[in-house]
Amino acid sequence: MYEISLLTVMCFSVIFALSLNLITGFCGQISLGHAAFYGIGAYTAALFTTDGGSFWLALPLAMAVAGFFGFIVGFASLRVRHDFLAITTMGVGFLFTGFVRQQEFLGGEEGIAGIPDPGIGQIPYMLLCAVLAAAVIAFSLYVKRSWMGHAFDAIATDEDTARTLGIDVARYKLTAFVFGTALAGLAGALFAHYVKFVEVESFDFIESISVLAMVIVGGIGSVWGVVVAAAFLSVMPLLLQVFADFKLLFYGVLLFAVMYFAPGGIDSLMRMLWRRISGRRTAG
Amino acid sequence: MTSWKFSIAAVAAVALTASAASADTIKIGFNTPQTGFAAADGKSVLTGAQIAIDTVNAAGGVNGKKLELIVYDDQAKPKFAVPIATKLIQQDKVAMGISGSYSAPTRASAGVYQNAKVPYVSAFAVHPDITRAGNYVFRTGILGSVLGKAAAKLVGEKLGKKRVVITIMKNDYGKALAAGFKSVMANYGIQVVKEYQYSLRDRQFGPIVSSIKGDNPDAIFDTGYWFVAAPFVSQLRAGGVKAVVVAQEGYDGVKFIEIAKKAAEGVIIVTALDRDSKDPAVRKFMTEFKKRTGYGADMVGASGHAAVMVAAAALKKAGSTDRAAIRDALATIKVDAITGTLSFNKLGEVQKSLKVQEVRGGGWHYHSEITDAKLLTPPDK
Amino acid sequence: MNYSDLLVQGLVEGCIYALIAVGLTLVYGLLRILHIAHAGIFTLGAYVGLLLTNETGSFAAAFVITVVAVGFFGMAFYRLFYEPLLDKPPHVALIASIGLFVAMEEIYRIVFGATSISFLAPPLKETVEVAGVRLEEGRIVVVILAVVLIGGLAVLAGRTRIGIAWRATVSDAAMAESFGIDLARVRYINFFVASALAAAAGIMVALLLNQVIPTMGGVPAYKALAIIVLGGLGNVKGTLIAALALGVIESFGTIYLDDVLDRDAIAFAFLIAVLMIRPQGLFSRR
Structure with missing residues (x-):
């Protein structure tokens, strides 16, 4: 059903957005090329299952391959910082699409079709995505409160200070990249088996921007804010069909407006609202 | 507006x-x-x-x-x-x-x-x-493959051009056209001098044009869409390449001529729409x-x-x-x-005869038709 | 294969990249903002220049008016959208800029239509032969423009009061302010120059291709980002060299690298390779 279809999209988008939130939100390493890892996961899973591999094995395999490439790109984050890192990761995204376009075994510009159905039916597939999304939410909340989360936070705030505090900056950055990209790979594998067709345009720069937008609109580093933003933004173009002509414009204006008026995103808006409500309660 | x-x-x-x-x-x-x-x-x-x-x-x-x-x-x-x-x-x-x-x-x-x-x-x-x-x-x-075959007949038989350069747009359409063209070209005595590839985001063809100039073909079979093709054909003519450009449905729009202007004159395409009908x-x-x-x-x-x-x-x-x-x-x-x-x-898949159109005096006009039913038969599996 | 042809084609393309990227690096040098919406301003220049030419019949007049008008537009753009964000963390301006770019492309599509528009009578289309290489007049004009505009800028930056004020602000804004330099004014002029250059590039690209579409800014803009990073963010001389080098590398790459990597990815492959060896770009300021 249509609603199930939308819910499925929401669930793997939440996983994808939270995966970037680990890197950019928690650890402060901006990435403009995250769609490449989503793509690596999708292509890995697609190749594996079209070749007769099991869907259940495809998921961890997609995570492993995406995480492996994430580990390599993580080294880049040890070399370059801030704006240089933003452009380097953007370059990784372009390199991914530029490479895939020329490779026959990846279907080139045409992509890979005929990805087999996981064979569990539409509703169970949605539930599977939902369970995995819930697990990723729980994992994010856990990491945020753990010692690792504090180390990430220290690196995001000020890398040099974190280093003087004795935090192994390199190790934590690499960890963030591996976790984040592996989860993006998982989201990609789920995406591939939902659309049953992957092509390189689905993982281009615009897609990287879209997922970054989910993290930023949600509130960088906030778990629940990002979940809400990802769920909303992923299906917004489908819900706004009535305003067909203006929805991309709306999207652009929304990105700008959030940065202009509420750089903390949904998270800071919710907090403000909460403070007002609880403030009134204590006053009254 | x-x-x-x-x-x-x-x-x-x-x-x-x-x-x-x-x-x-x-x-x-x-x-x-x-x-x-x-x-x-x-x-x-x-x-x-x-x-x-x-x-x-x-x-x-x-x-x-x-x-x-x-x-x-x-x-x-x-x-x-x-x-x-x-x-x-x-x-x-x-x-x-x-x-x-x-x-x-x-x-x-x-x-x-x-x-x-x-x-x-x-x-x-x-x-x-x-x-x-x-x-x-x-x-x-x-299908692109059928159009490609028809284009080969047009080039080799109707126009009598034998030394051909193929320029391939790197997507399903361009590749299918080129494959179709090559599958039957031997029947019409066509020989491919060289093949080039470009992406549908490309607009600067200087390097390819200089290279084609050296190939000196009788005809160029291009597989692109009009928005890529218009700058391509303009740059070919500006670069002094005079070989006839043969193309396909992807060119079929007034915009192509609006952009390429004089350079569009003489371009011949295989398509489904006859504008002089x-x-x-x-x-x-x-x-x-x-x-x-x-x-x-x-x-x-x-x-x-x-x-x-x-x-x-x-x-x-x-x-x-x-x-x-x-x-x-x-x-x-x-x-x-x-x-x-x-x-x-x-x-x-659809089976139909095809129209050949040519740019003359700033517009698409009737050139001929291709009705060879055997050649135009699409695959059925 | 004619190597001089490939070299000249590459240099012309490099001049276009330079016109776009110099503005981008000027903005970064002064404000530390990755100004993605610069691509939107480039496209605006293309639309305005083309429509004015078709309206007035004079390409030269339309060119001058567009460059000046878009320059002022750039100032207003800075005042409205960037100035209020200056004290926020850098990612805020970056994302805001991406949002603005998406919105601008959509506004062009809604206002001017999704389909391309063309010059009614494109000028500078004759070809001339320079040192054995046939070139369209428009391409020669691109090279002249790049030399005159960017060269003129270099002279201004070195010899005039405002140029010296600009350089002082780039190297240390707080220090410059304490010497009585009006920071706001320097920033306005900076955006004027950057936007005017982008507009000039926009019109010339529109003329060379004889088509303007809402999304034409995308690919050159992303490459310009790679170029300014290669040039060592904020370094004008480095940006120029990187722009020309990329033009030439792409030109040869189109013929020789095509089986490995898409042309649009060459810039980034080059960029990543350089950054891993020199994290501050090819030409860092220090």
């Missing part, structure tokens, strides 16, 4: 069709890019389709009911095409669907339509695998299209028109909105559309 007014009208139309769902109409689903990078083609195909809908409804509709197009914007992205197909089938309960979109979204939604056993007609998406989704999927556009349906389509969009008709618009006409004929023949009956009707139908007389083979 006409285009501005048009967008408002289009939005209004989309809004209306989305809300005004009544029982006295037959609903046809239509996915097309209206925003994003593919919006220009989306606008053309939707205009063509709406002209056809209006023509059918003005003549009293089908089986006593008016046709209604339910239009959703897929931004030419598979990730939107899948939920849109689901929505059209399950919520809007369309009798059948038409793809007014590119290959990628069409391939993704063809599977959804096939699984739900709802007929789906691709207007201009060209990937060969689309109709292989199953027996509910049809295509009114002609005396057929009143073609003439009406051309004037109506110009009136609605502010620019001259293109092949994409004509395919949208043809796809709706085929749908209308199938609905009429089926006599009901039973999806299996519509499928059976499609499989055996024969329709006189503006892109030729259309009928489907058992794979759902």
Whole structure:
């Protein structure tokens, strides 16, 4: 059903957005090329299952391959910082699409079709995505409160200070990249088996921007804010069909407006609202 | 500004069709890019389709009911095409669907339509695998491989050119054209001097042009779309390459000539639309299209028109909105559309004769026709 | 294969990249903002220049008016959209800029239509032969423009009061302010110059291709980002060299690298390779 279809999209988008939130939100390493890892996961899973591999094995395999490439790109984050890192990761995204376009075994510009159905039916597939999304939410909340989360936070705030505090900056950055990209790979594998067709345009720069937008609109580093933003933004173009002509414009204006008026995103808006409500309660 | 007014009208139309769902109409689903990078083609195909809908409804509709197009914007992205197909089938309960979109979204939604056993007609998406989704999927556009074969006949036999350079646009369309061309070129004594590839985002062809100059071919067979082709042909002529340029449907639009200007003169294409046709349906389509969009008709618009006409004929023949009956009707139908007389083979591919058009005096004009039925037979599995 | 042809084609392309990228690096040098919406300003220049030419019939007049007008537009753009964000963390301006770019492309599509528009009578289309290489006049004009505009800028920066004020602000804004330099004014002029250059590039690209579409800014803009990073963010001389080098590398790459990597990815492959060896770009300021 249509609603199930939308819910499925929401669930793997939440996983994808939270995966970037680990890197950019928690650890402060901006990435403009995250769609490449989503793509690596999708292509890995697609190749594996079209070749007769099991869907259940495809998921961890997609995570492993995406995480492996994430580990390599993580080294880049040890070399370059801030704006240089933003452009380097953007370059990784372009390199991914530029490479895939020329490779026959990846279907080139045409992509890979005929990805087999996981064979569990539409509703169970949605539930599977939902369970995995819930697990990723729980994992994010856990990491945020753990010692690792504090180390990430220290690196995001000020890398040099974190280093003087004795935090192994390199190790934590690499960890963030591996976790984040592996989860993006998982989201990609789920995406591939939902659309049953992957092509390189689905993982281009615009897609990287879209997922970054989910993290930023949600509130960088906030778990629940990002979940809400990802769920909303992923299906917004489908819900706004009535305003067909203006929805991309709306999207652009929304990105700008959030940065202009509420750089903390949904998270800071919710907090403000909460403070007002609880403030009134204590006053009254 | 006409285009501005048009967008408002289009939005209004989309809004209306989305809300005004009544029982006295037959609903046809239509996915097309209206925003994003593919919006220009989306606008053309939707205009063509709406002209056809209006023509059918003005003549009293089908089986006593008016046709209604339910239009959703897929931004030419598979990730939107899948939920849109689901929505059209399950919520809007369309009798059948038409793809007014590119290959990628069409391939993704063809599977959804096939699984739900709802007929789906691709207007201009060209990937060969689309109709292989199953027996509910049809295509009114002609396959790249068939066009490529026809182009080889044109180059080798009609024009008598033997030393050919092929320039291949790196997507399904360009590759299929080149493969089709090469599969039969030996029959016409053609020899390929060299092949080049470019992406459909390329606009600067300086390096390729300098290289072609050294190859000194008799003809160039190009497989690109008009927006890539116009700068390409201009740069070829500016670079002093005089070989005749032979191309295909992707060039077929007034925009190509508007951009390439003088350089466009003498370009010859294999296509489905004859702009010098005396057929009143073609003439009406051309004037109506110009009136609605502010620019001259293109092949994409004509395919949208043809796809709706085929749908209308199938609905009429089926006599009901039973999806299996519509499928059976499609499989055996024969329709006189503006892109030729259309009928489907058992794979759902179309067989028709082709027109050769040439740029003369700043416009597309009749050159000849290709009717070799054996050459134009599409694959049936 | 004619190597001099490839070299000249590459240099012309490099000049276009330079016109776009110099503005981008000027903005970064002064404000530390990755100004993605610069691509939107480039496209605006293309539209305005083309429509004015078709309206007035004079390409030269339209060119001058567009460059000046878009320059002022750039100032207003800075005042409205960037100035209020200056004290926020850098990612805020970056994302805001991406949002603005998306919105601008959509506004062009809604206002001017999704389909391309062309010059009614494109000028500078004759070809001339320079040192054995046939070139369209328009391409020669691109090279002249790049030399005159960017060269003129270099002279201004070195010899005039405002140029010296600009350089002082780039190297240390707080220090410059304490010497009585009006920071706001320097920033306005900076955006004027950057936007005017982008507009000039926009019109010339529009003329060379004889088509303007809403999304034409995308690819050159992304490459310009790679170029300014290669040039060592904020370094004008480095940006120029990187722009020309990329033009030439792409030109040869189109013929010789095509089986491995898409042309548009060459810039980024080069960029990543350089950054891994020199994290501050080829030409860092320090």
